[in-house]
Amino acid sequence: MSTITQLIHSIPVDEQTGAIAVPIYQTSTFVQEAPGVNKGYDYARTNNPTREILEKIVAQLEEGATGIAFSSGLAAIDAVLKLLKSGDEIVAVDDIYGGAFRLFTKVYEKFGIKVTYVDTSDIQAVFNAITPATRLIWLETPTNPTLKISDIAAIARIAKASKCLFCVDNTFASPVLQQPLELGADIVVHSATKYLGGHSDLIAGVVVTKTAELGAEIRFYQNACGAILSPFDSFLLIRGIETLHLRVRQHCANAQQIAEYLENHPLVDKVYYPGLSSHPNHLLAKQQAKGFGGIVSFTLKEDTEEAAKAFVTNTRYFKLAESLGGIKSLLCHPASMTHKSIPDEKRRAAGVADSLIRLSVGLEEPADLLEDLQQTFNKIDQLQPAVSGL
Numbered sequence: 001m002s003t004i005t006q007l008i009h010s011i012p013v014d015e016q017t018g019a020i021a022v023p024i025y026q027t028s029t030f031v032q033e034a035p036g037v038n039k040g041y042d043y044a045r046t047n048n049p050t051r052e053i054l055e056k057i058v059a060q061l062e063e064g065a066t067g068i069a070f071s072s073g074l075a076a077i078d079a080v081l082k083l084l085k086s087g088d089e090i091v092a093v094d095d096i097y098g099g100a101f102r103l104f105t106k107v108y109e110k111f112g113i114k115v116t117y118v119d120t121s122d123i124q125a126v127f128n129a130i131t132p133a134t135r136l137i138w139l140e141t142p143t144n145p146t147l148k149i150s151d152i153a154a155i156a157r158i159a160k161a162s163k164c165l166f167c168v169d170n171t172f173a174s175p176v177l178q179q180p181l182e183l184g185a186d187i188v189v190h191s192a193t194k195y196l197g198g199h200s201d202l203i204a205g206v207v208v209t210k211t212a213e214l215g216a217e218i219r220f221y222q223n224a225c226g227a228i229l230s231p232f233d234s235f236l237l238i239r240g241i242e243t244l245h246l247r248v249r250q251h252c253a254n255a256q257q258i259a260e261y262l263e264n265h266p267l268v269d270k271v272y273y274p275g276l277s278s279h280p281n282h283l284l285a286k287q288q289a290k291g292f293g294g295i296v297s298f299t300l301k302e303d304t305e306e307a308a309k310a311f312v313t314n315t316r317y318f319k320l321a322e323s324l325g326g327i328k329s330l331l332c333h334p335a336s337m338t339h340k341s342i343p344d345e346k347r348r349a350a351g352v353a354d355s356l357i358r359l360s361v362g363l364e365e366p367a368d369l370l371e372d373l374q375q376t377f378n379k380i381d382q383l384q385p386a387v388s389g390l
């Protein structure tokens with residue numbers, strides 16, 4: 001049976017009623033026959049049948065032992081960090097999602113956890129950053145917004161040899177394209193807000209663990225700290241996952257066309273997309289993933305914030321918004337939006353140029369998206385003297 005058929009049929013038919021869609025168990029508690037004698041559920045923070053079905057589906061998608069669902073991607077990341085204790089160290093990807101950076105530095109460093117940031121696409125740099133206190137390696141691949149690719153299997157070997165945990169934030173790739181647990185990671189996290197949900201209509205996070213033991217630890221923190229996913233959002237997420245394979249396939253196809261178009265455009269300087277043979281890690285991306293994803297970043301020849309802002313405010317179908325992974329195309333200007341809190345020099349050094357624009361390529365007809373980009377380039381080309389102050 002193919003994984004797609006398996007996924008669709010792993011979403012159970014309700015035994016009691018025959019309902020083909022997963023029922024939303026909108027309840028806080030469950031009636032017990034006698035103290036401690038119940039039907040497997042006692043209180044809905046601890047367990048809820050709708051959330052439980054979702055958790056089984058995501059565990060299966062990532063080929064892990066246990067799935068655990070949270071009220072946001074950051075809550076999922078937070079639960080993983082709770083495996084650590086004061087004095088432990090993390091080696092993390094330097095191009096990390098800003099919210100994770102804020103959580104690591106502003107919350108966990110306060111509790112005595114040290115984080116070292118390295119370019120994880122350089123395996124030697126990862127190896128050199130490990131100390132006897134390193135307990136966790138934290139990876140995103142591809143990264144945001146410059147889409148750097150790191151070698152998951154090689155980093156897994158370093159983690160194993162150093163006896164530390166290895167967690168991959170698989171938000172950008174989704175399990176359809178990349179399965180880090182199969183490549184040796186111990187834990188996968190997702191901002192399920194993005195591709196898993198897929199419709200820009202919920203905030204959610206999931207953790208999937210390779211082993212049941214690690215899953216039990218995370219589940220303990222899910223219940224003890226309480227950032228659970230609601231039954232309705234669990235339902236929405238299941239509904240999103242039902243079409244994940246189909247959506248991701250089309251996101252990739254549309255993004256590839258757009259990246260190739262941008263690469264040949266005279267107003268574009270650099271294009272960042274792992275599916276282009278010009279991408280420095282194209283071969284690695286091809287080897288460890290089944291596709292290159294729906295995110296494309298590019299810089300303009302006119303490398304100014306003004307030029308980028310003129311671009312992002314003149315598109316028709318690409319809507320200006322943070323977030324990604326939904327059916328509607330979005331675009332953002334990281335220097336003034338997602339990466340605004342990073343000092344300019346540090347941001348530029350990380351490759352996030354003043355004019356860098358990130359596209360989350362949606363599921364519209366690709367010809368319409370290309371036409372939208374073309375009309376935007378035409379407009380900014382006309383505006384160019386005003387934009388550059390000439």
Ligand SMILES: Cc1ncc(COP(=O)(O)O)c(C=O)c1O
Nearest residue numbers: 072073074097169171191193204
């Ligand atoms: C790679 C990545 N990880 C985690 C998160 C955090 O997820 P959420 O916004 O669902 O809390 C995001 C959000 O943008 C993200 O892009």
